[in-house]
Amino acid sequence: MSKQILMLVGDYAEDYETMVPFQFLTALGYTVHAVCPDKKTGDHIATAIHDFEGEQTYSEKRGHNFAINYDFDQVKTEDYVGLVIPGGRAPEYLRMNDRVIEIVREFDHAEKAIAAVCHGAQLLAAADVLKNRTCSAYPACAAEVKMAGGTYADIAVTDAVTDGHLVTAPAWPAHPAWMAQFVKALGANIQI
Numbered sequence: 001m002s003k004q005i006l007m008l009v010g011d012y013a014e015d016y017e018t019m020v021p022f023q024f025l026t027a028l029g030y031t032v033h034a035v036c037p038d039k040k041t042g043d044h045i046a047t048a049i050h051d052f053e054g055e056q057t058y059s060e061k062r063g064h065n066f067a068i069n070y071d072f073d074q075v076k077t078e079d080y081v082g083l084v085i086p087g088g089r090a091p092e093y094l095r096m097n098d099r100v101i102e103i104v105r106e107f108d109h110a111e112k113a114i115a116a117v118c119h120g121a122q123l124l125a126a127a128d129v130l131k132n133r134t135c136s137a138y139p140a141c142a143a144e145v146k147m148a149g150g151t152y153a154d155i156a157v158t159d160a161v162t163d164g165h166l167v168t169a170p171a172w173p174a175h176p177a178w179m180a181q182f183v184k185a186l187g188a189n190i191q192i
Contacts (some may be wrong), residue, residue, distance in 0.1 A: 005186075006080045006107075007034045008089030008100060008123070015047035015063030016084035016172040017117050018065075018133065022066075024179050025084070028188065032072035032084070037097045043068045048088050050118075050171070052157075057140065060089075072099075077106040082186050087118020087138060095126035104129060108165075113185035115167045117178055121145055122168075136161045136168040 005025055009018055018034075025032050036045055047063030049183050077083075083104070085091065094100045104127035116124055122144055123136030124130050130150030136159075137145055142152040153161040153168070160169035161176040167185050169178035183190065 003029060004031045004033060004080045005082045005084060006075060006077070006103070007032055007084040007086070008036075008094060008103065009034050009045050009066065009068070009086060010036050010094045011045045012048040012088050013045060013066070013086045013090035014035040014088030014118060014172060015049045015066075016175070017088060017120075018045075018047055018066050019064070020084065020172070020175050021084050021115070021179060021182075022135040024175075028183065028190070030081075033075070033080075034066065034068055035072040035075055037072050037094070037100060037112055038080050039068045040067055040071050045090070050088065052171075061173035064186040068070075075099075075103060077103055077110065077112075080112065082105075082115065082182065084182075085114070085116040085120035085123050087116075087120045089119070091119045091122040093125050101127045111165045113165050113167065113182060115178060115185075117169045117174065118171045121168065124148070124168075125150070129166075133166055134161055135166065136170050138170055 044065040050058040108129040125144040125148035130148040136153040145152040
C-alpha cells in the first residue's frame, strides 16, 4: 500500500497548520505531496501566522514561504492513503477550484483518511461531504459546517474529533490530538 499523503495548500494557508503536519508526517516516513492549483514543483506559497491574542478573532501576520513539491495537475487520488487540508485563508479560494473539490470528494468516496483543521472545513463543506457527519473547525466556520448538513463539534482548541475517516480540529493548538487521530485513521501503528 502507498505511503503517500496529499496536502492541499494555497497562499495564506496557516503557517503552523501547513508546516507542522508536513514535517510530522514526513518524519513518520510518509511522502507528503504539497500541491496548489496553478503551481508546480519548486514554486512556493506564502503562509500566514494566525494567533489568539485576546481579540474576538485571530490576528494574522505574514508567515514563511512554503515549497510546493509536486505538480497539482499530476494528482491521482488513488496514489494516496490520506489527505491533509490546512486552514488559514487558502480554503476560501481553493474551494472555487473544481479539481480541488473533485479531489476532496474522491478521497471521501474512497473512505480514505482526511484531516482538516480550522478553515479547512470550508473545503469539506464546499465538496458536500459533511452531511450527517461531526466536524470541528474554527468557530467562525460553524455556520458552514451546519449549512452543509454536518454537526459542528464545539470542542476545546486543543482537541480533535474523528468521525469515520474524517479527522477535524479547530486550530493549530490541537496538532497533538489532530495528528494522533489522523495517524490512527491511516492505520499506522506507532510503538514507543
